[in-house]
Amino acid sequence: MDLSSLEIFLAVAGERSVTKAAKAVGRVPSNVTTRIRQLEGDLGVSLFSRDGKKMTLTREGETFLTYANRLTALALEARQAVRPLAPSGTLRVGTMESTAASRLPAALTQFNWMWPDVSLHLTMGASRDLARAVVADMLDCALIACPPKTMRGEDAGFEAELKALEMEPVFVEDLLIVLPSGHPAVKSAADLRVGSIAALEPGCTYRRIAENWARKSSILPTSEHGSYHAILASVATGNTAGVMPRSVLDLMPWPTSVQTHQLGLVETLLVYRKNDRPRAFDAFHEVLSATKGRDVRLTN
């Protein structure tokens, strides 16, 4: 039995979907299917019942779920326990607003429980500013959005900074255009029936992606907001289209009454300076990897 199989199993159990789980753990669906079947074969039990396109846990799957959680938690604890120098002091982490909202709560809770002695300084900002701050040693690491290949060469300064840093993908976000309820379906930016696009500050990669998309067929002003709550409130007034990842939208108290249009998948990268990693960074990095693609609500 392999710990990565458990990670995959947890993702499928959490998402109740092979496709979504595959995205969450950064693999391809066929691979997820294979690993799950392998796991089932190894245990001699079927973990999911496939009725139609739904993956629901069987009774055995439910019991195995709690063990999978305990096993991965214990493995993480083991890793941290053998760390030669216990991390302490300060770790300065930069993060996008969206990541802080949707992905970090689980990881930060875990990290704080494991290393109460580390004081974590969280800075919110746009990807571009965060990257610069890491290069300038104002931050130890940052979680930023990776500009898609189609936008390469647009912001040479940003890309130069990225090249100076070590990076590793940790999350995959499904970036959306969020439309007022009742707005007709959208195939391209030409179908937009709004007066502006609501986003965060300039330098925000999500904003740039949305502007790029919109520019292809229409000219719309971008209105700047301070938070995703503000964006969504603005969308609700009816004359604005918002930009945010699905994971953030899912947290919002507007469950289903908004229209969305997919802009595509965007990777979230953890970036840090090469050869200059504080003790606490390695611990943070490990906790982040272990928490990746995991549905917190299922962790006991």
Add this chain to the structure above:
Amino acid sequence: MDLSSLEIFLAVAGERSVTKAAKAVGRVPSNVTTRIRQLEGDLGVSLFSRDGKKMTLTREGETFLTYANRLTALALEARQAVRPLAPSGTLRVGTMESTAASRLPAALTQFNWMWPDVSLHLTMGASRDLARAVVADMLDCALIACPPKTMRGEDAGFEAELKALEMEPVFVEDLLIVLPSGHPAVKSAADLRVGSIAALEPGCTYRRIAENWARKSSILPTSEHGSYHAILASVATGNTAGVMPRSVLDLMPWPTSVQTHQLGLVETLLVYRKNDRPRAFDAFHEVLSATKGRDVRLTN
């Protein structure tokens, strides 16, 4: 991190030797070295300090050891917990005297703790008789010694029975000739200065191996004993050479004062009927695999 790496780590920690650990887990030394180094690289810590030819756990290795034990125990528990039908009733297990003495105590304790509802019937006997009993459905499974390739074709009936059964290697024994203290070193059977060879009943594979070896250069009668304690007592009188695996000798209260000569490695097989496995057998099989090559004294 892979559970098999933990198994290997536990073996090395228990044996304090790569070579011995390799035998215990049925692998080749180079492989064990590689997996340990891999594990160390993954954790970013060195688990053993190699001073000379000794492998001793570092401080980090010690802490990791307790985690490795807990992880493997939890994984085993998970396996058993998802078993669709909880085993119950009776399981009839046949075993060689030697296996019962040295290998089974750990496994049986574990099994009994996990499945108190299963009543385990243990039958001691010679490999050949045990195999026949399994074929005849007098036993559900048995632990027997695998005759080495060099002895193939000697006992056609035995081998026919084995072919009718499913089998899987679980232990590797280092078979010894045990000589009275003070007996000169032995290169071949011609060097024996004793009047007889002490072994268990006919049909015992170890006995046949020893007789085969002795026959090559001398003719010695075999004296039959009822137990390994009896054999060793007989050896201590000075005129007999005993046959037993090292794991049994290690249990005896004559720590170092006996001469030994290696007859070679002999595999212990778990055999069972194809397509006819009681619920409890699968559980037993699993516990046996998890316990294999593990030093009980280190399991918390």
Add this chain to the structure above:
DNA sequence: TCCATAATTCCCGAAACGAGATCTTTCATT
């Protein structure tokens, strides 16, 4: 009935793994 979506299966190239041979070091023996 047709279409979109999701899971599975199949296949191929890449990476990992295990076994054996070789090398190096260490320890015991004389």
Add this chain to the structure above:
DNA sequence: AATGAAAGATCTCGTTTCGGGAATTATGGA
């Protein structure tokens, strides 16, 4: 101090496994 045996590490090679993409099947909705 020299020598031989033994143990661990390293290297290479053949095999297996693994992950990704394309094709296939099945399901649920329009």
